[in-house]
Amino acid sequence: MPTTLSLPHLPSNYRLHIALFTSVTNAAHLHSQLLAKNPEYEYAFIDPSILVSHLQPISACFRAIRDLLDPDVGLRTPNVHSETVFSLSPTHNITDSYRRFGISPSSAAVLAIKILDTSLASYSESNTLERLTSIVEGTEVDFDTKDIRKLTDLIKVKKYYKLKDMGYVDQLYKKKGRNIEEKSEEEAWRDLEVAVLGAMALRSLV
Amino acid sequence: MPPRPIDGTLLKQGAEAHVYRSTFLLPNVPCLIKVRPTKPYRHATLDMRLTKHRCVSEARLLNRCRSMGVLCPAVYFVDEKRGEIIMEWIEGPSVRDFLHDCIDGASDPGKEEDNVDVRLDALMENIGQTIGKLHDIDIIHGDLTTSNLMLKHRENSGTTSEPQQGSQALLTADTSLLDFDVVLIDFGLGQVSNSDEDKAVDLYVLERAFLSTHPRATRLFDIILDSYKRNCLGSAVVLRRLQEVRLRGRKKSMVG
Structure with missing residues (x-):
């Protein structure tokens, strides 16, 4: 089942529909439709291997919708969906952000997000959900942190979000021969999650 | 920049900033929102630059600290034009x-x-x-x-x-x-x-x-x-x- 959300601090008529797919077979088709700017395929298609938690794509949507509604900021990409992919990036390079965080023709897993204004007359929840689950050909899995972390590519995440300084003090102390408590797996994931969210949040300040 | 009402409970109001408790993205993620409101007695351009500068430097420091391994609230979201920082909620006494x-x-x-x-x-x-x-x-x-x-x-x-x-x-x-x-x-x-x-x-x-x-x-x-x-x-x-x-x-x- 796709996840439906509306976010705090945003007008309640904006709703997110999110679905995560594995064993995807039509990524090349989806990718070509995005390049052709086909409005039928206006979704945020995200490569889940760069995700470390379910908050990360939702936070990108949050940024995208806020920029959309803020007359002083506005979107820097064609629509709110491409802006969502761009918002995952810690840098201002739009082309790079599509390439790194969006899907590629060979993607085997896809996170699809549709952002809609429910106050529009054309909005229909059942149609949207039906279309969302059929547009990607693959196996739908739950959109939660546990399933996302099975797909995470840590090397890519660390490279794209420039996390080489992560845990710097502990490494420094270890080098000096001190005993440093090993972090539990859960703590390490949590550190990674907040580091990624922080890198996304600070993009506008770079 | 027009002030925007914040959805949350006001906890503290200092000379520099107002602090609210609220949630970020999901109802189960508590957060703290630190807002630096505009000061009407200051020249508008100066006010905006100061607000922005302080907000940016605070967010950068928090992020640097946290990612390098010193415990502090994590930064979730920054709107430097409005002087807002949304950060992790720390539960506990001072x-x-x-x-x-x-x-x-x-x-x-x-x-x-x-x-x-x-x-x-x-x-x-x-x-x-x-x-x-x-x-x-x-x-x-x-x-x-x-x-x-x-x-x-x-x-x-x-x-x-x-x-x-x-x-x-x-x-x-x-x-x-x-x-x-x-x-x-x-x-x-x-x-x-x-x-x-x-x-x-x-x-x-x-x-x-x-x-x-x-x-x-x-x-x-x-x-x-x-x-x-x-x-x-x-x-x-x-x-x-x-x-x-x-x-x-x-x-x-x-x-x-």
Whole structure:
């Protein structure tokens, strides 16, 4: 089942529909439709291997919708969906952000997000959900942190979000021969999650 | 920039910022929103630049600290034009509240004073360690007071089934202070610097704050310094500098 959300601090008529797919077979088709700017395929298609938690794509949507509604900021990409992919990036390079965080023709897993204004007359929840689950050909899995972390590519995440300084003090102390408590797996994931969210949040300040 | 109403409960209102409690993205993610409202008496352009600058520098410091491994609230979202930072919610009492309760508690005839002392010593040790770490990554807090140090229960300590709240919980006999982390908050006056002078002044500010609020503080602050000395890599030079700062006060340049 796709996840439906509306976010705090945003007008309640904006709703997110999110679905995560594995064993995807039509990524090349989806990718070509995005390049052709086909409005039928206006979704945020995200490569889940760069995700470390379910908050990360939702936070990108949050940024995208806020920029959309803020007359002083506005979107820097064609629509709110491409802006969502761009918002995952810690840098201002739009082309790079599509390439790194969006899907590629060979993607085997896809996170699809549709952002809609429910106050529009054309909005229909059942149609949207039906279309969302059929547009990607693959196996739908739950959109939660546990399933996302099975797909995470840590090397890519660390490279794209420039996390080489992560845990710097502990490494420094270890080098000096001190005993440093090993972090539990859960703590390490949590550190990674907040580091990624922080890198996304600070993009506008770079 | 037009002010926007914040969806959350107002917790504190200072000269510089308003602080709200709210949620980020999902109802189960509590967060703190720090807003620097516009000051109508300031020239609009200057006001915007100051607000933006302070907001940006605070967010950068928080992020740098957290990702390098010093505990502080994580940054979730920044809207520098409106002066808003959405950050992680830290549950727990401030060291200031905790110390007050401890000292009140110790004067109770029913409580064993030794027990409280042992715990306070452990806490001071922890504070010294945290400040040492902060200085080792060349960050100056700028406003080290006991209110800007929080105590957070360690999530995976596994001893408590339900989260305990408030400083009273920390005083109960079966809670060891070792299960608590010291978290630094409010980097509004912080900066990145590797100078011994700045680090010494940071310690001096904490010393003044300590001595003026807590009667038994001299001994406690000595434990902090001792722990800082053992844990911070560059502590020797900083502590020597601290002696000088004590003699002449915080301002070196005597300008302004």
